[in-house]
Amino acid sequence: MTKTVIEMETPITCLEQGTKATVVRLIDHGSSFQRRLRAMGIREGKSLKIVAVHPFAGPLVVEVDGREITIGRGIAQRILVEVKE
């Protein structure tokens, strides 16, 4: 199996279904947007898992703290993570 080399910081939109990762950074889009993500459990240092990637640029479903959250593509692009081995 070839090992894919992924950059340190990857937006979650590049990940495949089932990947586990740690949130590294939220790209700024006004602090209220960041606060909302954080309040829903998506903040620096948190682990998340990609549950579903809907085709044709549809939303992503990620799991944080045992809860699933649906996130539109545009918002998801601004969540940078580090993939866990």
Place this chain on the structure above:
Amino acid sequence: MKRIVLMGNPNIGKSAVFSRLTGADVIISNYPGTTVDFSRGRACLQGELVELIDAPGTYSLEPTSRAEEVAFEVLGWADLVINVVDATNLERNLYLTLQLLEKNKPMIVALNMWDEAERSGITIDTKGLERLLQVPVVTTVALTGEGINGLVNRLKDASTPTETKVHSEEEMWMEIGRLTREIQKVTHRHPTAWDKLSQATIKPLTGTPIALMVIFATFWVVRFIGEGLISNLFEPLFELYRPLAMSISNWLGPGLLHDLLIGGLIDGEIDYIQSMGVLTTGIYVPLGMVLPYIVGFYLALALLEDSGYLPRMATLSDNVFHRLGMHGHAIVPLFLGLGCNVPGALSTRALETKKQRFISATLLGLAVPCTAKSAMIFGVLGPYGLSYVASVFATLAVIYVAVGLLLNKVVRGVSPEIFLEIPPYRRPNIFMVLKKTWMRIKWFLSEAIPFLFLGVLMVNVLYATGVIEWMGIVFAPLMEGWLGIPGEAVAVLLVGFFRKDLAVGMLLPLGLDPRQLVIATTVLSLYFPCVATFAVMIKELGIRDTMKSIAVMVATALLVGGAMRFALLG
């Protein structure tokens, strides 16, 4: 009167706690100047009559949406705050709790969904949490009512913490980390069958067929309930009412007032569908034809919401709705609109921005046939074969998508992306489902029935004053030439301006061939919402946007009608 406000994150059973605390006299109010609704009710708690307010769910007190702004405003009215917390997700919920503590209002924390937390291996030291937060902490299972008495008994202990420090966001998360480490233990558990089901219903490959089955089953249930109510309850009730209506008719005698109130008599008898009086058709259509299905639709919606399926449906359908300038939640107005466009249009309120509400309401009026209209389309075209019926519905579906794609490009404004939490599946509690359905039906009756009445009255006035006849004469040549249907059908189209369900039925005696009927019913569906929906649109969108919306509908109707004419009649 003392005001108690319930605050908490969305989807954590806050409204269930509210329902358990309040009696039957709950009203849904609209926060002035916004499109946000919240519930308020009264209850006698410990010998004192208090007002309870169920604030919209919010993650923090720094509002990121209109609903969260309203939650913040409503908090200001509180003499006492009940902070409902999801015990299965303590960490996330404590952010709001800590912010609420800074507000220096007497507060009590209810750790809700306590049974679910226990089942999933979470133990919380409530005494410890009480000590750390310095306010009473109780455990509840609102769905079954467990712990609600305990909550009521401890309301008198609600307190403001003796020392509150104002934290920055970062400090807050640090503090929450410390708190949860100290008082919460999580034992690892294996994924349950529910977890597996949850994942299967949200992945595109497995979720889509499941969603289609759920939708199919839902419509079957709605139809079952609607038809059952009509034949067992509403029809008999209207037969009881008939002698009264007839005696009013006799007492009034012929004249303008008779035309307005009772309408025309068919063979000396009142015909609830064709008489068109305010006291006959005006009552029969909303109560006898539409309401039974509304009951079914609201009941189905409550079941979809309370089981936790709706957010999954929104996720799966987001792909389509996102391209039409809305997002997955727009499935609710579409779903309700298939019952009756009026509650559909009212439910566009839940969408976040003006652009989303405009597109949703326009597509609703344009291409979503209500039960009354669908029944008429079946009635008129069914005898010629189901392919004719299907072609009308298929055309409407294509138009819904095509016009949506276009409006998304043209309409100015933003359409935020979907961003929602998927709650775990829960077994709906029948008491809660029925109470919610009842509250909505009550709300529908008070919000929509006046408009339906007004609609019939307006049509009657326009008829009596000859306006409709005049319009028929003016527009007949255009319609005849462009749509290829005879002049008499034009008068029908104009009645359809206000009452499309009836207009479709009136096409029958004109002897159109099935192709002409397909064109006429499609155009009828497209070009104008029924008058009640029109009135609700003005209320929800404002007169300017409603006019724009109508312009879109008329233009689409003429273009599609013309195109169909060339396709079908040559």
